Amino acid sequence: MTLFASIMIDGIAYAMILFMITVGLSIALGLMHVVNMAHGAFAMLGGFAAVTLMHRAGWCFEFAVPAAVLFTALASLPIERYLISRVYRRPELDQALLTIGVAFVAIALVNLWLGASFSAIELPPWLSGPIDLGFRSFPRHRLAVILLGFLVSAALWVFIERSRFGIRLRAAVDNAGIAQAVGINTTLLYSSAFAIGAGLAALGGIAGAELLPMEANYPVKYLVLFLAVVAVGGQGTLFGTFLAAILLGVVDTAAKYLLPDIASISFYLTMLVVLAVRPQGLFGRKEAA
């Protein structure tokens, strides 16, 4: 029983981090049809920005984190406008290569700016330490991540399903041509969606710094992980990404606990099986030939 709970709690915490980081990638793919291999760089940027604000500027955690998220979202705007938007209509391979280039540059710049050493994010007292849930005690931080993840998912769902921005977003994902014809400013939409995705990735990166430690190679090291979540969930679907994150997060954690020998294979096998049976992902739409 305690084992099951451990797996679920650790697995879902991992899943929430994956979800927050990758939801922006999924939206970019579904909305602008762009494969952004540099997406992990936003998660990394969030982490490094938070650390810099806390250590070099002396800000406290509660201010540094939102500021880092905001900073990342704003920083993503010129990247989207001047670099990534130029490959929107190009073949997937070109998009992948351009964004890999952006990722390399991001890694190099972060390293040159902050040097090879980087401090971990220090958690404030109200997030550190254990909480005793009766059968086992868990790190407070991990439970906070789960709570944060659900809050973010719920907020995102409400935002996309109910707000006017969300309606425009869904219209453009469905059919960009018609959306434009109806007067939706797709350029503004793309930039905003991109920035929101980047900000969420930053949040996920900060929240997940314990599981996915901050380092200069972050974007490339975890690239396959992030892409896997999006591919398995189906591009452009919020629910699909959420479910895929849960599936992959829990399977990976369960394997680490129960079958440590095949833990690393289990992740890729799951991805293989899902994509073999449903190439468009769990909730993706079948694309026309």
Place this chain on the structure above:
Amino acid sequence: MADIAAAQTSPARTRWLGWIGPELAVVAAGLAAALLFPDDLGFITRINILGIFTLSLALVIGQAGIGTLGQAAMFGAGSYSAALWALHVSAEPLSGLLIGALAGAGVAAASGLLLLRTRGLTLIMLSVAFAQVLLEIANKAASVTGGDDGLADIPVRAILGLFAFDFRGRVGFGYTLVMLVIVYFCLRRLVASPFGLTCRGIKADQLRMRAVGAPVFRHLVVVYTLGGAFAGIAGALSAQTTQVVGLSSLGFELSAEGLVMLSIGGVGHLAGALLGVPTFMIIRHVAAAVNPYHWLLVIGVLLIVTILFLPQGLYGLLHKWRTRLRRGPR
């Protein structure tokens, strides 16, 4: 396909040059490099091997449009199988090459049957997944593959009984250069064949090709398998010349590197592989000596510039200059 009019009027010498001119250029470049940098033969050998690997990508991606990030699976399969062959059966290198080619082809055919039904991100992820699963299997089957440590002290006898491998790496260099030229020759002819044109048609528009009666899936499987065979040969050569094999031969980094090298050189042309590999390797060698992250910056910028401004890569650039030079004197 050969231009009838030109073929009928050009002198025999020009025809002959068109026939193996590029291959001779590769031999000349290789020999020049070896003569100028006799202490770096190991580095040049690595360039030859990656040249073959990237040529396999030029076939699969550049000709048929199969967007894969998992080509290392075939390279690694070739590496490990050639190593195991040498360790347990026979240290004769040419048979090892054949084994490597078969292993690469086999992995490609098996994974291709699933992979090639998909496109875009799904295809990319499936190709990555296959390579990763193979890597994990190699990691776990440590008794056979050496696991994390890999295989070492791979024996290799003299090629054709005549050319024994030496410490200075001259035979290794010559061996890989010859193989590179042979692979390049075969691929150049394949590109000029009806099979090659059909692949380019499939890359352009699969639906159109179906409407023209082409069995698209069969074609893709065949070209992917061929690409796997060539990647397997590259892997086998790596095992034989360095006498070690490690998990990195199956890794994502290798697949990504191949793609980067190809795109810098020019994706749509075989020569792109031959231009991109030395460029990438030399830049990395030089920049990494200064600071490992500097080379990432240079390559990153190079990639961005290539995709945005030089979609045909270095090959396209050279081609433009050559055409401008030809028109110049008028």
Place this chain on the structure above:
Amino acid sequence: MTERLRLTGVTKSFGGLKVASGIDLSLAEGDRTALIGPNGAGKTTLINLISGALRASAGEIYLDGARVNALDQSTRTRAGIVRTFQVSRLCRDLTVIENVSLPLIQRHRAAFRMWPAPASDRAIRGEAAACLEPLGLAAVADRRVRELAYGEQRLVEIAIALALKPRVLLLDEPAAGVPESESGIILDVLARLPRELPILLIEHDMDLVFRFARRVIVLVAGAILFEGTPAEVAANQAIRDIYLGRDGHGAAGH
């Protein structure tokens, strides 16, 4: 006249949406049949069903008496059911003659030959050039398709279709998107197509329909509403209503 293509009761549904209902159709040697109907009636869908791009939910399709339902698109094309596309689908970075060589390579069963064979390659190229000649495309043979005017691209579509030596030809709006100045050439080409080749032509241009077709099939909401000579169709009040609307506002044409 020998029958070449026959459809009986062909139906296609996507979930609850029926896009083709009980289509019965026959094309014999030498037929010149036009398929007309309002936008969304399912004309291109019907061509997709015949060519194999879509699988029929029910009904039978026969080519030269043999049932082809189980065959996929490539196989049906090789058997002789050839279609063109409403919006040109050509390999834009290949030259015109390379585009036309692609179907010839399939017909010569050379698609898996991985080395150049000068004699055979010359034969294919010669045949490709011969396909381009009658369509007036010989001059642009070595130009890339992306450099051609749209009217010429539509002609390349037709050249590719003819290169396949079709038993049945399905033309999806061959003049669509072509400016007035260039459409005359397309009409000429249509007039000079092989006599015994049965042709099913989708068109919105009534002028073209009346000049080209000997039979007209009217498709509305996935079902055949009427079949007859052009004159009969023009005189039919129900059809006029659909096209011209009760108060004169049309649903057809551009």
